[in-house]
Amino acid sequence: MIEISGLSKTFGLGANAFTALDDINVEIRQNEFFTLLGPSGCGKTTLLRSIAGFVDPTSGSLTIEGQDVLPLPPYARPVNTVFQNYALFPHMTVAQNIGFGLEMQDRPKAEIKQVVGEMLELVQMAPMADRMTSQISGGQQQRVALARALAPRPKVLLLDEPLSALDFKLRKEMQIELKRLQSETGITFVFVTHDQEEALTMSDRIAVMSSGRILQIGGPKDIYDHPAERFVADFIGDTNFLEATLQSVAGEVATVTLPSGKTVAARAVQGGGQSGAVTLAVRPEHAVLTKESGLLDGVLENIVYFGTDTHYHITLDGGSAFVVRKQNQPNTGEGFEVGDKVGVSFEAGVGQVLRD
Amino acid sequence: MTQASDTQATRRRWLLLSPALLILLFAASGPLLIVVLYSFLTPGDYGGVVWKFSTDAWFNVVVERDFFDDTLSFSDAHLSIFWRSVKLSLMTTLVAFIVGFPTAYFIATRPKDKRDIWMLLIMIPFWTNLLIRTFAVMEIIRNEGVVNSLLIGLGIIDQPIQMLFTEFAITLGMFYVYLPLMVLPIYAAMERFDFSLVEAAYDLYASRWRVLRRVIFPIVKPGVIAGSILVFVPSLGAYVTPRVLGGGKQLMLGNLIELQFGQGRNWPLGAALSITLLAIVMVALIVYVRAAGREEMSHG
Ligand SMILES: Nc1ncnc2c1ncn2[C@@H]1O[C@H](COP(=O)(O)OP(=O)(O)OP(=O)(O)O)[C@@H](O)[C@H]1O
Ligand SMILES: [Mg+2]
Numbered sequence: 001m002i003e004i005s006g007l008s009k010t011f012g013l014g015a016n017a018f019t020a021l022d023d024i025n026v027e028i029r030q031n032e033f034f035t036l037l038g039p040s041g042c043g044k045t046t047l048l049r050s051i052a053g054f055v056d057p058t059s060g061s062l063t064i065e066g067q068d069v070l071p072l073p074p075y076a077r078p079v080n081t082v083f084q085n086y087a088l089f090p091h092m093t094v095a096q097n098i099g100f101g102l103e104m105q106d107r108p109k110a111e112i113k114q115v116v117g118e119m120l121e122l123v124q125m126a127p128m129a130d131r132m133t134s135q136i137s138g139g140q141q142q143r144v145a146l147a148r149a150l151a152p153r154p155k156v157l158l159l160d161e162p163l164s165a166l167d168f169k170l171r172k173e174m175q176i177e178l179k180r181l182q183s184e185t186g187i188t189f190v191f192v193t194h195d196q197e198e199a200l201t202m203s204d205r206i207a208v209m210s211s212g213r214i215l216q217i218g219g220p221k222d223i224y225d226h227p228a229e230r231f232v233a234d235f236i237g238d239t240n241f242l243e244a245t246l247q248s249v250a251g252e253v254a255t256v257t258l259p260s261g262k263t264v265a266a267r268a269v270q271g272g273g274q275s276g277a278v279t280l281a282v283r284p285e286h287a288v289l290t291k292e293s294g295l296l297d298g299v300l301e302n303i304v305y306f307g308t309d310t311h312y313h314i315t316l317d318g319g320s321a322f323v324v325r326k327q328n329q330p331n332t333g334e335g336f337e338v339g340d341k342v343g344v345s346f347e348a349g350v351g352q353v354l355r356d
Numbered sequence: 357m358t359q360a361s362d363t364q365a366t367r368r369r370w371l372l373l374s375p376a377l378l379i380l381l382f383a384a385s386g387p388l389l390i391v392v393l394y395s396f397l398t399p400g401d402y403g404g405v406v407w408k409f410s411t412d413a414w415f416n417v418v419v420e421r422d423f424f425d426d427t428l429s430f431s432d433a434h435l436s437i438f439w440r441s442v443k444l445s446l447m448t449t450l451v452a453f454i455v456g457f458p459t460a461y462f463i464a465t466r467p468k469d470k471r472d473i474w475m476l477l478i479m480i481p482f483w484t485n486l487l488i489r490t491f492a493v494m495e496i497i498r499n500e501g502v503v504n505s506l507l508i509g510l511g512i513i514d515q516p517i518q519m520l521f522t523e524f525a526i527t528l529g530m531f532y533v534y535l536p537l538m539v540l541p542i543y544a545a546m547e548r549f550d551f552s553l554v555e556a557a558y559d560l561y562a563s564r565w566r567v568l569r570r571v572i573f574p575i576v577k578p579g580v581i582a583g584s585i586l587v588f589v590p591s592l593g594a595y596v597t598p599r600v601l602g603g604g605k606q607l608m609l610g611n612l613i614e615l616q617f618g619q620g621r622n623w624p625l626g627a628a629l630s631i632t633l634l635a636i637v638m639v640a641l642i643v644y645v646r647a648a649g650r651e652e653m654s655h656g
Contacts, residue, residue: 054555074558087556091574100570101560152561 001188002028002051002156007060009046009212020046022212024060028156028190029205033182035191037199038209039235044192045084047209048158051190052081064155075104080149084160086141088133094144095120095129101152119147122181139170146178150185159191163198175202196236200224208232225283226267226352233281233354240287240322242280242296246353249274254353256280259318260296266351279354284311284325287346289336294343298322300336314342395627403621413624417632434612434629441609442636444523444598445591448530449538452587453580455531456538460579461572463539464546475543482536490600493529494520521603529597534590538583545579546572581648588644589637609633 009021020043028034036044049055050062053074062070069077080101088097098119102112120126123143128136133144142162149157159178163171179202182189193199199206200220207217208231216228227233230241244256247263254268256278266280288294289312301321302313305328312324322344336342395413397405420431463474481489496502497519504516519525549572557567573580595610602608607615609629616626 052559054558074555075561075563079559081556081559083552083556085552087550087552089553089556089571100557100562104557104561104563104566148560 001030001032001065002026002190003061003063004028004047004051005061007047007050007062008058009043009050009055010058020212021050021057024212024214026207026214026217028188031182031186031188033179033189033191033202033204035193035199035203035206036209037193037196037206037236039194042209043212044194044209045160046212048081048160048190048192051156052079052158053077078155080152080154080157082142082145082149082157082159082162084162084164086145086162088141088144088148090133093130093132094125094136097133097144098147098151100148105152115151119151122150122184123147123177139166139174142166142174143177146181150181150187153185154187156188156190159189161192161194163193164195171198178202200236208235210235227281227354228269229355230279230281233352238284238323238325240282240284241354242282242320242322242351244278244280244353246275246278253349254278256351256353258295259316259320262295264295264346264351265348266353267349269353269355274353274356278356280351281354282346282351284323285309285327286350287322287324287344289314289324289326290343290345291335291340292343294345296322296344298342298344300338300340300342303336303338312336312342314344316344391627391630395624395631397624399622399624401621403617403623405623410624413622413628416622416625417628437607437609437612438632438636440523440606441592442640444527444530444608445588445594447527448534448591449584449588451527451531452535452538453584456535456583457542457580459535460539460542460546463543464549465551471547475540478536478539481532486533486596487600489533490529490597493525493532494601497525497528520601521605523602523606525601526594526598526606526608529601530591530594533597534587537586537590541582541586542576542579545576549575577648581645584644585641588640592637592640593633609636 004024004026007021007024008019011018011020022043024047036047038044046055050057051064053069053072053076057070061068064078069079089100092100095116099112099116102115107115116129117126120129123146125136125140125143125147128140133141136144142165145162146159162178163174166174175198178189178191191199191202200223203220205217205219206223207214208223209215210231216223216232218226223232224236227236227239233239233241242258244258244266247255247257249255249268252268254266255263256266257263258280268274289300296316298314298316300312301315302311304311304313307328309325309327312326314322314324316322324344394405396409396411398408398410398412400406416431418431418434420429420433421427422429459478463471463478466474494501498504499516499518499520501520503519504513507513508516519528553571553575554567557571562570592608593610594608595614598606598608598611602611604611610633613626613629613633616622616629620626
């Protein structure tokens, strides 16, 4: 659907040159909810704007359905954008905003009217069709922006942090709404966010970006359970990092020795090629706390209650910190107290060896 | 609230309003009333007015009494001056818009720290004395001026083109003099314009021209309206520019009025013409603003 290869963008010249995109390679599939996730300034917007045609890449290629779109101006690309600030036309009504794209394509009046009606229904804005855009709320503006971008039936919809301005509850609603729209319309969504939770709940696949590069591409579970790099593991969810020694690798399975001297099976890095000291990532909820000695031993430093779960902060014997998260059950006294000597264990294959 | 403090508050309000009221009374309504009054009096022999009621002045605005046989006819001289004033003012406004709009757009799309310099360049001529600016235009277009010398020097023409003392000269002069008044309000509107709307329109398949016509123009239109009024109104009453560049042959309303208060020694007629000028301005403004508003309604 969208194939991007070797795409780079450098802003400025000479000493002021800044590489915002560095050799981006990604293939986005038909009818996929694809998310670009990364911290502020990592180049998400720049990549999105390259697809839309507002940024001229320094090098690389970009095709949509096999067609090279780089020479095309934005208005000739089969792509629509939902802008971060919505960019609704203030001199037009809600309905006129939604119909604008169709009108610019010189579609017949009757068709425009019909599609605008459908879109108004789709985003549940029909009662406000004739309001000016300044007379509707932020969430409603967001839905109008969405409808405006969907109305011309683009092959790809680009969304640049469309939910960032909304409050928590509305945000949750719109997340569900967006997923519904995507499956109903069958349009490929490329969604930008720096909210990892949003990315995990909504996406078919996620590309994690940092400093202009894509670090890892994969499904939400894949990315969460098996982060390839320390940055990814750190950026998405909470993670414990353990210094370990790699003993052997057999396919996907790596055998590592923990600081405690005990040995456990973990997932190897794709491509392999590592030896000696490695970093092992273990999610807090993938580890269990025991009164007996475990894979690792330490002292319970702190217990933090979060309602749905409890975090146990442990100082391991080597001095490093480790967190175990345990879901709370009704009426079970956990029996752990600060200062207890505890063991920490996790199953074979749960730990992930990180790329250095 | 009690009655006493109520009246006190009212009095306070009037007190606060008094500067505005004084200006309205002495600087606006007062002079206007005097002009209206004069237009209904009889001209004095050496200028001034004689305190005797007469409607002759108003009569003479559009009608002429033949010197010999007392027959009445439309005053062609006056009507052609009215017509020329309106025509040249409209031309000036149009040209100022055609040049001023892209200029304002250009400046508004420069980096923020450069815009002030560009605006300064536009404003500098405006701070220069009007006569000097007008004579500068004269210097450029007169028969031995820059343009003609250049064209003759290049062998493109062998006789100078008569540009000075034509309607073209007046329009050019007024355009040059009033251009900043067009650029300024349009620029002010454009500077507030959110250029991400342009991207949104491009993204929605609008070509450059359509972006301009459907998105940029409607949003900065208040600036265009303000600029047009600011150029049209002083053009209609312009005095110096048509005097210098029209060479006394191509009179405009301002010159005609001056003539009545000066050589013509017909103050009441001058007063009546002034009121007529004011009326034309008001009618033009009402028509213009109405039309602009109606387009808004139909276009949204
Ligand atoms: N026109 C430009 N000129 C110079 N540098 C730019 C330009 N546009 C973006 N950059 C730089 O490129 C980098 C990436 O910017 P981009 O807007 O893509 O980040 P982002 O990932 O969308 O961040 P955010 O989450 O804050 O929106 C930033 O460091 C930014 O300063
Ligand atoms: Mg961004």
